[in-house]
Amino acid sequence: MKAGDNSASALPPLRDIIRDFGLRAEKSLGQNFILDQNLTDKIVRAAGDLSGLHVFEIGPGPGGLTRSILNAAPRHLSAIEYDPRAIAALESLRAANAGALTLIQGDALTADLLQLSPHDSRAIIANLPYNIATPLLIGWLKQIRQSAESYQHMTLMFQREVAERIVAPPKTKAYGRLSVMAQWLCQAHIVFDLPPTAFVPPPKVTSSVVHFRPRLLSAEAPSFAVMEQITAAAFNQRRKMIRSSLKAYLPAVQAAGIDETKRAEDLVVAEYVTLAGIVQNTLNKD
Numbered sequence: 001m002k003a004g005d006n007s008a009s010a011l012p013p014l015r016d017i018i019r020d021f022g023l024r025a026e027k028s029l030g031q032n033f034i035l036d037q038n039l040t041d042k043i044v045r046a047a048g049d050l051s052g053l054h055v056f057e058i059g060p061g062p063g064g065l066t067r068s069i070l071n072a073a074p075r076h077l078s079a080i081e082y083d084p085r086a087i088a089a090l091e092s093l094r095a096a097n098a099g100a101l102t103l104i105q106g107d108a109l110t111a112d113l114l115q116l117s118p119h120d121s122r123a124i125i126a127n128l129p130y131n132i133a134t135p136l137l138i139g140w141l142k143q144i145r146q147s148a149e150s151y152q153h154m155t156l157m158f159q160r161e162v163a164e165r166i167v168a169p170p171k172t173k174a175y176g177r178l179s180v181m182a183q184w185l186c187q188a189h190i191v192f193d194l195p196p197t198a199f200v201p202p203p204k205v206t207s208s209v210v211h212f213r214p215r216l217l218s219a220e221a222p223s224f225a226v227m228e229q230i231t232a233a234a235f236n237q238r239r240k241m242i243r244s245s246l247k248a249y250l251p252a253v254q255a256a257g258i259d260e261t262k263r264a265e266d267l268v269v270a271e272y273v274t275l276a277g278i279v280q281n282t283l284n285k286d
Contacts, residue, residue, distance in 0.1 A: 011092055017062045018200075021089040025061075025201055029083055030129030032199040032207075034060045039198055040068035043209055045124050046191040047155035050074040054120035058108045058136065059129045062087050063093050069125055070097055076120075078102045080111050083200040108136060114150060115141060122150065126158040130203070134162060134178065144185045145224040155191070155211050163190050163208035173266050176238070177231040183269050184227065186212040222276035226283070230276045233263035242267070252278040 014035045017023065025031035034040055044050075044067060055074040060066040060081055069077050069278045070093075077100060081087050087105045094101045104111070109132055112120060128136060133156070143150040158166070159172075166182045167190055168174035182188050196202035230249065237245035243260035246253055253260060256274045258267065267275075 011067075011096060014062045014064050017089050021062075021085050023062055023085050023089050026083070029059075030131035030133075031059070031061060031083070032127070032130070032201065032203050034064050034194075034198060035200055036198065037064065037068060039194065040065045041071070042192070043127070043155060043157070044068045044072050044125060044213055046079055047072075047123060047153060052121060053123045053152060054078065054117040054127070055121065056080065056113050056116075056124045058124070058126040060090060061127075063090050065125065065127055066090065066093060066101070074100075074123075076100060076102065076117075078104055078113075078116060080104045080106060080108045082107055108132065109139070113140075121152055123152050124154040124156065126155075130159055133158050137178075140192065141181055141185050142224050144214045145217070145221075148216050151212075151214060153211065153213045154186075155209060157194075157207055157209050159203075160193060160206040160208045163210050164208055170268050171265055173265075177228075177235045178277075180231050180269050180272050181224075181227060182212070184215075184273060185217075186214050188212045195222075207277070211221075216279060220277060222273065222280040226276045226280045227272065230272060230279065231264075234267070234272075237273055238264040243246075246275075249275065249279055252282065 021261065025033055053074050054076045055069055057066055057069060057077060057079045060079040066079055079090065079101065084105060087103055090103055094103055124140065134164055140151065140154065147164045164174045165176060165178045168179045188210055191211050194207045196204065196206065233248065234242060234245050241261050241263055242253060243250060245264060252275055255278050256271065258275065260270055
């Protein structure tokens with residue numbers, strides 16, 4: 001399929017698709033659809049060049065973003081959808097795109113994208129269901145920790161509050177476990193916001209598109225599990241000094257030369273990495 005070849009141009013408008021397949025957005029599924037192709041095209045442009053990539057989309061719904069991704073000519077697109085109504089609604093789009101689109105009915109939380117495309121260069125572009133967006137991101141970050149080549153990049157929609165947590169700097173209220181884990185493993189930035197009126201039905205909050213590009217880690221980088229343990233202990237008692245919240249790791253704090261009177265939000269990502277590395281080495285010696 002050539003870039004810009006709009007195979008979906010002869011398809012019915014998305015509002016007709018929603019009507020014909022009874023695809024009313026379900027709050028329980030975290031569904032909020034974007035029907036304006038100018039907006040879905042903008043999301044895809046934010047992802048960058050898709051040529052040669054196996055792109056995954058999560059929760060395509062009636063297929064607005066799906067159409068825009070296909071128009072950008074990835075090597076292949078796999079759309080994972082939990083709702084059987086949406087799978088039926090997307091069938092005409094699959095048929096119109098001559099093998100370029102695979103529809104997978106299932107739960108994205110249990111789908112292993114690496115196994116679905118074991119030999120491909122991959123990217124993810126998705127208007128994520130709000131109710132599972134954070135656990136999905138954590139799962140993909142775990143895979144990136146195993147290999148920075150798991151995904152070339154990810155362009156993901158979140159509630160603005162979650163997006164702010166992802167990119168938050170130290171010494172801010174939004175800075176927390178998610179900030180540390182995401183910024184340790186990826187370069188992440190908010191590309192643009194979308195108001196509630198951009199969606200059908202409109203949610204009560206502003207949404208943000210965040211672009212992630214994995215970092216190459218050193219061979220001595222700590223495990224994901226140890227970083228999770230350290231950040232969980234620190235931020236579960238974020239108002240306490242780390243000599244209290246990280247009492248179980250105090251020898252490592254001292255070995256790292258970190259001021260024990262700091263609080264969780266005062267430590268930069270590199271300090272958490274150093275601390276986790278010391279803890280990891282201790283565990284390996286035991």
